[in-house]
Amino acid sequence: MQLQTLQDLFEHEVSDLYSAETQLVTALPKMAQAASHDELRKAFEQHLQETRDHVRRLEDIRGQIGSSMSDECEGMRRLIQEGNEFVSAVGDPVVKDAALISAAQRVEHYEIAAYGTARTLADELDLGDAKDLLDQTLDEESNADKLLTKIATGGMFKAGINQQARS
Numbered sequence: 001m002q003l004q005t006l007q008d009l010f011e012h013e014v015s016d017l018y019s020a021e022t023q024l025v026t027a028l029p030k031m032a033q034a035a036s037h038d039e040l041r042k043a044f045e046q047h048l049q050e051t052r053d054h055v056r057r058l059e060d061i062r063g064q065i066g067s068s069m070s071d072e073c074e075g076m077r078r079l080i081q082e083g084n085e086f087v088s089a090v091g092d093p094v095v096k097d098a099a100l101i102s103a104a105q106r107v108e109h110y111e112i113a114a115y116g117t118a119r120t121l122a123d124e125l126d127l128g129d130a131k132d133l134l135d136q137t138l139d140e141e142s143n144a145d146k147l148l149t150k151i152a153t154g155g156m157f158k159a160g161i162n163q164q165a166r167s
């Protein structure tokens with residue numbers, strides 16, 4: 001890897017994110033399907049739509065900077081691998097939903113960190129259009145993370161436990 005300039009690093013970051021997002025486009029439908037809670041399934045489905053936009057924005061940026069670098073995002077591959085263990089797990093649906101949220105929030109925080117760096121580099125390199133696109137995605141990742149927290153703390157566990165107590 002050549003890291004002579006901030007532009008080199010920016011191209012690498014964008015390429016890494018592109019790999020991460022395309023992996024997520026494949027992973028999110030499985031997470032949606034594995035979710036029991038309605039709101040959680042919808043959150044995954046909604047974030048899948050957003051993730052397709054994230055891929056498109058990165059394609060845009062790659063076009064703008066003339067980069068066709070292709071990195072494999074190993075970090076995201078491992079996070080998804082861990083999430084897949086929850087997807088295929090058997091057990092209490094409420095606990096499984098909690099596990100899916102745990103995996104999804106790890107993914108969101110990874111992305112928030114990466115987009116934070118990428119938008120700062122774009123700013124530093126005076127790539128205003130790229131910075132705006134990265135900011136839009138960063139906002140959507142933060143909102144997705146907050147929504148997952150809201151679902152997890154919004155009585156999901158209590159409702160599930162009550163249901164168990166009644167049966």
Ligand SMILES: [Fe+2]
Pocket residue numbers: 021050051054111137141
């Ligand atoms: Fe994303």
